[in-house]
Amino acid sequence: MTQEPNREMERRMTDKPEQPERGRRSFMKKIWLILGFVALAEFLCFIISLLRPSKETHKSIPAESLRVIGNVEEFPAGSVTPDRVNRLYIVREKDGAFLALSLTCPHLGCSVLWNEESQQFDCPCHSSAFDRRGIVLSSPAPRPLDYLPVIIEEGKVKVDMTGVTRRKRFEPSQLTYAL
Ligand code: FES
CATH class of the missing domain: 1.20.5 (Single alpha-helices involved in coiled-coils or other helix-helix interfaces)
Structure with a gap:
Protein backbone atom coordinates (compact mmCIF):
# COMPACT_ATOMS: atom_id res chain seq x y z
CA MET A 1 0.00 0.00 0.00
CA ARG A 52 24.21 38.59 -63.22
CA PRO A 53 26.23 40.61 -65.80
CA SER A 54 27.73 43.51 -63.89
CA LYS A 55 26.67 46.95 -65.06
CA GLU A 56 28.79 48.50 -62.38
CA THR A 57 32.15 47.23 -63.59
CA HIS A 58 33.10 50.70 -64.79
CA LYS A 59 31.14 52.64 -62.22
CA SER A 60 34.35 54.14 -60.91
CA ILE A 61 35.05 55.81 -64.28
CA PRO A 62 33.30 59.20 -64.41
CA ALA A 63 30.95 59.42 -67.40
CA GLU A 64 32.60 62.64 -68.62
CA SER A 65 35.94 60.89 -69.06
CA LEU A 66 34.40 58.26 -71.36
CA ARG A 67 34.51 59.21 -75.03
CA VAL A 68 32.30 57.35 -77.54
CA ILE A 69 34.49 56.52 -80.53
CA GLY A 70 31.93 54.63 -82.63
CA ASN A 71 29.78 51.54 -82.98
CA VAL A 72 31.43 48.13 -82.67
CA GLU A 73 30.56 47.28 -86.32
CA GLU A 74 32.51 50.29 -87.59
CA PHE A 75 35.77 48.56 -86.62
CA PRO A 76 36.26 45.41 -88.70
CA ALA A 77 38.44 42.60 -87.32
CA GLY A 78 42.10 43.22 -88.20
CA SER A 79 41.61 46.98 -88.72
CA VAL A 80 43.48 50.00 -87.36
CA THR A 81 41.34 53.16 -87.28
CA PRO A 82 42.64 56.63 -86.47
CA ASP A 83 40.65 59.06 -84.34
CA ARG A 84 42.50 62.34 -84.77
CA VAL A 85 40.04 64.31 -82.64
CA ASN A 86 40.83 62.19 -79.59
CA ARG A 87 44.44 61.57 -80.69
CA LEU A 88 44.24 57.80 -80.62
CA TYR A 89 44.02 54.67 -82.77
CA ILE A 90 41.49 51.90 -82.32
CA VAL A 91 43.13 48.59 -83.12
CA ARG A 92 40.85 45.61 -83.62
CA GLU A 93 42.49 42.23 -83.36
CA LYS A 94 41.54 39.39 -85.72
CA ASP A 95 39.71 37.69 -82.85
CA GLY A 96 37.58 40.83 -82.33
CA ALA A 97 39.38 42.29 -79.29
CA PHE A 98 39.85 46.06 -79.04
CA LEU A 99 42.97 48.02 -78.12
CA ALA A 100 43.19 51.82 -78.00
CA LEU A 101 46.64 53.32 -78.56
CA SER A 102 47.77 56.88 -78.10
CA LEU A 103 48.68 58.59 -81.33
CA THR A 104 51.51 60.44 -79.56
CA CYS A 105 55.03 59.12 -80.05
CA PRO A 106 56.66 58.46 -76.65
CA HIS A 107 59.97 59.88 -77.94
CA LEU A 108 59.24 63.59 -78.39
CA GLY A 109 55.51 63.70 -78.93
CA CYS A 110 55.03 63.68 -82.72
CA SER A 111 51.92 61.99 -84.14
CA VAL A 112 52.56 58.46 -85.37
CA LEU A 113 51.01 57.34 -88.66
CA TRP A 114 49.58 53.92 -89.43
CA ASN A 115 51.17 52.31 -92.47
CA GLU A 116 48.68 49.81 -93.86
CA GLU A 117 51.22 48.33 -96.23
CA SER A 118 53.91 47.52 -93.67
CA GLN A 119 51.30 47.02 -90.89
CA GLN A 120 53.16 49.29 -88.48
CA PHE A 121 53.05 52.75 -86.97
CA ASP A 122 55.76 55.11 -88.22
CA CYS A 123 56.88 58.28 -86.55
CA PRO A 124 57.72 60.93 -89.17
CA CYS A 125 60.01 62.87 -86.83
CA HIS A 126 62.87 60.49 -85.97
CA SER A 127 61.78 57.25 -87.65
CA SER A 128 60.64 55.22 -84.66
CA ALA A 129 58.39 52.36 -85.66
CA PHE A 130 55.84 50.33 -83.67
CA ASP A 131 53.93 47.15 -84.44
CA ARG A 132 50.12 47.04 -84.52
CA ARG A 133 49.98 46.64 -80.75
CA GLY A 134 52.24 49.68 -80.30
CA ILE A 135 55.40 47.75 -79.39
CA VAL A 136 58.68 49.41 -80.46
CA LEU A 137 60.16 47.94 -83.64
CA SER A 138 62.83 50.61 -84.01
CA SER A 139 64.10 53.34 -81.71
CA PRO A 140 64.70 56.09 -80.59
CA ALA A 141 61.25 55.62 -78.98
CA PRO A 142 62.03 54.61 -75.39
CA ARG A 143 58.84 52.60 -74.82
CA PRO A 144 55.70 51.31 -76.55
CA LEU A 145 52.82 53.60 -77.48
CA ASP A 146 50.69 54.35 -74.45
CA TYR A 147 47.34 52.59 -74.31
CA LEU A 148 43.91 53.65 -73.08
CA PRO A 149 41.23 51.43 -71.55
CA VAL A 150 38.43 50.49 -73.95
CA ILE A 151 34.92 49.84 -72.70
CA ILE A 152 32.19 48.27 -74.81
CA GLU A 153 28.72 49.34 -73.72
CA GLU A 154 25.47 48.86 -75.60
CA GLY A 155 27.31 48.20 -78.86
CA LYS A 156 29.45 51.34 -78.56
CA VAL A 157 33.21 51.54 -78.31
CA LYS A 158 34.15 53.95 -75.54
CA VAL A 159 37.59 55.01 -74.38
CA ASP A 160 38.50 56.22 -70.92
CA MET A 161 40.43 59.38 -71.80
CA THR A 162 41.80 59.71 -68.27
CA GLY A 163 43.29 56.21 -68.35
CA VAL A 164 46.34 56.82 -70.59
CA THR A 165 48.84 54.24 -69.38
CA ARG A 166 52.56 53.88 -70.00
CA ARG A 167 53.68 50.29 -70.42
CA LYS A 168 56.78 48.23 -71.01
CA ARG A 169 55.18 45.49 -73.07
CA PHE A 170 51.93 44.24 -74.51
CA GLU A 171 49.79 42.17 -72.17
CA PRO A 172 46.47 40.45 -72.97
CA SER A 173 44.83 42.40 -70.13
CA GLN A 174 45.13 45.52 -72.32
CA LEU A 175 42.56 44.03 -74.73
CA THR A 176 38.81 44.44 -74.42
CA TYR A 177 36.34 41.99 -75.93
CA ALA A 178 32.85 42.86 -77.10
CA LEU A 179 30.37 40.53 -75.39
S1 FES B 1 59.15 61.98 -81.86
FE1 FES B 1 58.80 60.04 -82.65
S2 FES B 1 60.72 59.24 -82.98
FE2 FES B 1 61.09 61.18 -82.16
Missing part, protein backbone atom coordinates in the same frame (compact mmCIF):
# COMPACT_ATOMS: atom_id res chain seq x y z
CA THR A 2 2.77 2.46 0.81
CA GLN A 3 4.69 1.64 -2.37
CA GLU A 4 2.04 3.05 -4.70
CA PRO A 5 2.32 6.70 -3.60
CA ASN A 6 6.13 6.38 -3.68
CA ARG A 7 6.05 5.18 -7.26
CA GLU A 8 3.71 7.96 -8.19
CA MET A 9 6.07 10.46 -6.60
CA GLU A 10 9.05 8.98 -8.45
CA ARG A 11 7.21 9.21 -11.72
CA ARG A 12 6.39 12.85 -11.14
CA MET A 13 9.95 13.63 -10.20
CA THR A 14 11.30 12.02 -13.33
CA ASP A 15 8.53 13.36 -15.63
CA LYS A 16 8.65 16.99 -14.63
CA PRO A 17 12.00 18.00 -16.15
CA GLU A 18 11.11 16.35 -19.48
CA GLN A 19 8.54 19.01 -20.34
CA PRO A 20 10.91 22.01 -20.36
CA GLU A 21 13.64 19.88 -21.99
CA ARG A 22 11.35 18.99 -24.87
CA GLY A 23 10.33 22.62 -25.22
CA ARG A 24 13.96 23.74 -25.27
CA ARG A 25 14.81 21.18 -27.93
CA SER A 26 11.97 22.24 -30.17
CA PHE A 27 12.94 25.90 -29.69
CA MET A 28 16.55 25.10 -30.69
CA LYS A 29 15.27 23.20 -33.73
CA LYS A 30 13.32 26.28 -34.83
CA ILE A 31 16.37 28.51 -34.36
CA TRP A 32 18.52 26.17 -36.46
CA LEU A 33 15.84 26.05 -39.11
CA ILE A 34 15.69 29.85 -39.31
CA LEU A 35 19.48 30.12 -39.41
CA GLY A 36 19.52 27.52 -42.17
CA PHE A 37 17.03 29.52 -44.24
CA VAL A 38 19.00 32.73 -43.74
CA ALA A 39 22.24 31.02 -44.80
CA LEU A 40 20.53 29.50 -47.83
CA ALA A 41 19.05 32.87 -48.84
CA GLU A 42 22.44 34.56 -48.52
CA PHE A 43 24.09 31.82 -50.55
CA LEU A 44 21.46 32.17 -53.31
CA CYS A 45 21.92 35.97 -53.38
CA PHE A 46 25.67 35.45 -53.71
CA ILE A 47 25.23 33.00 -56.62
CA ILE A 48 22.78 35.36 -58.38
CA SER A 49 25.20 38.29 -58.00
CA LEU A 50 27.92 36.17 -59.64
CA LEU A 51 25.71 35.17 -62.56
Whole structure:
Protein backbone atom coordinates (compact mmCIF):
# COMPACT_ATOMS: atom_id res chain seq x y z
CA MET A 1 0.00 0.00 0.00
CA THR A 2 2.77 2.46 0.81
CA GLN A 3 4.69 1.64 -2.37
CA GLU A 4 2.04 3.05 -4.70
CA PRO A 5 2.32 6.70 -3.60
CA ASN A 6 6.13 6.38 -3.68
CA ARG A 7 6.05 5.18 -7.26
CA GLU A 8 3.71 7.96 -8.19
CA MET A 9 6.07 10.46 -6.60
CA GLU A 10 9.05 8.98 -8.45
CA ARG A 11 7.21 9.21 -11.72
CA ARG A 12 6.39 12.85 -11.14
CA MET A 13 9.95 13.63 -10.20
CA THR A 14 11.30 12.02 -13.33
CA ASP A 15 8.53 13.36 -15.63
CA LYS A 16 8.65 16.99 -14.63
CA PRO A 17 12.00 18.00 -16.15
CA GLU A 18 11.11 16.35 -19.48
CA GLN A 19 8.54 19.01 -20.34
CA PRO A 20 10.91 22.01 -20.36
CA GLU A 21 13.64 19.88 -21.99
CA ARG A 22 11.35 18.99 -24.87
CA GLY A 23 10.33 22.62 -25.22
CA ARG A 24 13.96 23.74 -25.27
CA ARG A 25 14.81 21.18 -27.93
CA SER A 26 11.97 22.24 -30.17
CA PHE A 27 12.94 25.90 -29.69
CA MET A 28 16.55 25.10 -30.69
CA LYS A 29 15.27 23.20 -33.73
CA LYS A 30 13.32 26.28 -34.83
CA ILE A 31 16.37 28.51 -34.36
CA TRP A 32 18.52 26.17 -36.46
CA LEU A 33 15.84 26.05 -39.11
CA ILE A 34 15.69 29.85 -39.31
CA LEU A 35 19.48 30.12 -39.41
CA GLY A 36 19.52 27.52 -42.17
CA PHE A 37 17.03 29.52 -44.24
CA VAL A 38 19.00 32.73 -43.74
CA ALA A 39 22.24 31.02 -44.80
CA LEU A 40 20.53 29.50 -47.83
CA ALA A 41 19.05 32.87 -48.84
CA GLU A 42 22.44 34.56 -48.52
CA PHE A 43 24.09 31.82 -50.55
CA LEU A 44 21.46 32.17 -53.31
CA CYS A 45 21.92 35.97 -53.38
CA PHE A 46 25.67 35.45 -53.71
CA ILE A 47 25.23 33.00 -56.62
CA ILE A 48 22.78 35.36 -58.38
CA SER A 49 25.20 38.29 -58.00
CA LEU A 50 27.92 36.17 -59.64
CA LEU A 51 25.71 35.17 -62.56
CA ARG A 52 24.21 38.59 -63.22
CA PRO A 53 26.23 40.61 -65.80
CA SER A 54 27.73 43.51 -63.89
CA LYS A 55 26.67 46.95 -65.06
CA GLU A 56 28.79 48.50 -62.38
CA THR A 57 32.15 47.23 -63.59
CA HIS A 58 33.10 50.70 -64.79
CA LYS A 59 31.14 52.64 -62.22
CA SER A 60 34.35 54.14 -60.91
CA ILE A 61 35.05 55.81 -64.28
CA PRO A 62 33.30 59.20 -64.41
CA ALA A 63 30.95 59.42 -67.40
CA GLU A 64 32.60 62.64 -68.62
CA SER A 65 35.94 60.89 -69.06
CA LEU A 66 34.40 58.26 -71.36
CA ARG A 67 34.51 59.21 -75.03
CA VAL A 68 32.30 57.35 -77.54
CA ILE A 69 34.49 56.52 -80.53
CA GLY A 70 31.93 54.63 -82.63
CA ASN A 71 29.78 51.54 -82.98
CA VAL A 72 31.43 48.13 -82.67
CA GLU A 73 30.56 47.28 -86.32
CA GLU A 74 32.51 50.29 -87.59
CA PHE A 75 35.77 48.56 -86.62
CA PRO A 76 36.26 45.41 -88.70
CA ALA A 77 38.44 42.60 -87.32
CA GLY A 78 42.10 43.22 -88.20
CA SER A 79 41.61 46.98 -88.72
CA VAL A 80 43.48 50.00 -87.36
CA THR A 81 41.34 53.16 -87.28
CA PRO A 82 42.64 56.63 -86.47
CA ASP A 83 40.65 59.06 -84.34
CA ARG A 84 42.50 62.34 -84.77
CA VAL A 85 40.04 64.31 -82.64
CA ASN A 86 40.83 62.19 -79.59
CA ARG A 87 44.44 61.57 -80.69
CA LEU A 88 44.24 57.80 -80.62
CA TYR A 89 44.02 54.67 -82.77
CA ILE A 90 41.49 51.90 -82.32
CA VAL A 91 43.13 48.59 -83.12
CA ARG A 92 40.85 45.61 -83.62
CA GLU A 93 42.49 42.23 -83.36
CA LYS A 94 41.54 39.39 -85.72
CA ASP A 95 39.71 37.69 -82.85
CA GLY A 96 37.58 40.83 -82.33
CA ALA A 97 39.38 42.29 -79.29
CA PHE A 98 39.85 46.06 -79.04
CA LEU A 99 42.97 48.02 -78.12
CA ALA A 100 43.19 51.82 -78.00
CA LEU A 101 46.64 53.32 -78.56
CA SER A 102 47.77 56.88 -78.10
CA LEU A 103 48.68 58.59 -81.33
CA THR A 104 51.51 60.44 -79.56
CA CYS A 105 55.03 59.12 -80.05
CA PRO A 106 56.66 58.46 -76.65
CA HIS A 107 59.97 59.88 -77.94
CA LEU A 108 59.24 63.59 -78.39
CA GLY A 109 55.51 63.70 -78.93
CA CYS A 110 55.03 63.68 -82.72
CA SER A 111 51.92 61.99 -84.14
CA VAL A 112 52.56 58.46 -85.37
CA LEU A 113 51.01 57.34 -88.66
CA TRP A 114 49.58 53.92 -89.43
CA ASN A 115 51.17 52.31 -92.47
CA GLU A 116 48.68 49.81 -93.86
CA GLU A 117 51.22 48.33 -96.23
CA SER A 118 53.91 47.52 -93.67
CA GLN A 119 51.30 47.02 -90.89
CA GLN A 120 53.16 49.29 -88.48
CA PHE A 121 53.05 52.75 -86.97
CA ASP A 122 55.76 55.11 -88.22
CA CYS A 123 56.88 58.28 -86.55
CA PRO A 124 57.72 60.93 -89.17
CA CYS A 125 60.01 62.87 -86.83
CA HIS A 126 62.87 60.49 -85.97
CA SER A 127 61.78 57.25 -87.65
CA SER A 128 60.64 55.22 -84.66
CA ALA A 129 58.39 52.36 -85.66
CA PHE A 130 55.84 50.33 -83.67
CA ASP A 131 53.93 47.15 -84.44
CA ARG A 132 50.12 47.04 -84.52
CA ARG A 133 49.98 46.64 -80.75
CA GLY A 134 52.24 49.68 -80.30
CA ILE A 135 55.40 47.75 -79.39
CA VAL A 136 58.68 49.41 -80.46
CA LEU A 137 60.16 47.94 -83.64
CA SER A 138 62.83 50.61 -84.01
CA SER A 139 64.10 53.34 -81.71
CA PRO A 140 64.70 56.09 -80.59
CA ALA A 141 61.25 55.62 -78.98
CA PRO A 142 62.03 54.61 -75.39
CA ARG A 143 58.84 52.60 -74.82
CA PRO A 144 55.70 51.31 -76.55
CA LEU A 145 52.82 53.60 -77.48
CA ASP A 146 50.69 54.35 -74.45
CA TYR A 147 47.34 52.59 -74.31
CA LEU A 148 43.91 53.65 -73.08
CA PRO A 149 41.23 51.43 -71.55
CA VAL A 150 38.43 50.49 -73.95
CA ILE A 151 34.92 49.84 -72.70
CA ILE A 152 32.19 48.27 -74.81
CA GLU A 153 28.72 49.34 -73.72
CA GLU A 154 25.47 48.86 -75.60
CA GLY A 155 27.31 48.20 -78.86
CA LYS A 156 29.45 51.34 -78.56
CA VAL A 157 33.21 51.54 -78.31
CA LYS A 158 34.15 53.95 -75.54
CA VAL A 159 37.59 55.01 -74.38
CA ASP A 160 38.50 56.22 -70.92
CA MET A 161 40.43 59.38 -71.80
CA THR A 162 41.80 59.71 -68.27
CA GLY A 163 43.29 56.21 -68.35
CA VAL A 164 46.34 56.82 -70.59
CA THR A 165 48.84 54.24 -69.38
CA ARG A 166 52.56 53.88 -70.00
CA ARG A 167 53.68 50.29 -70.42
CA LYS A 168 56.78 48.23 -71.01
CA ARG A 169 55.18 45.49 -73.07
CA PHE A 170 51.93 44.24 -74.51
CA GLU A 171 49.79 42.17 -72.17
CA PRO A 172 46.47 40.45 -72.97
CA SER A 173 44.83 42.40 -70.13
CA GLN A 174 45.13 45.52 -72.32
CA LEU A 175 42.56 44.03 -74.73
CA THR A 176 38.81 44.44 -74.42
CA TYR A 177 36.34 41.99 -75.93
CA ALA A 178 32.85 42.86 -77.10
CA LEU A 179 30.37 40.53 -75.39
S1 FES B 1 59.15 61.98 -81.86
FE1 FES B 1 58.80 60.04 -82.65
S2 FES B 1 60.72 59.24 -82.98
FE2 FES B 1 61.09 61.18 -82.16
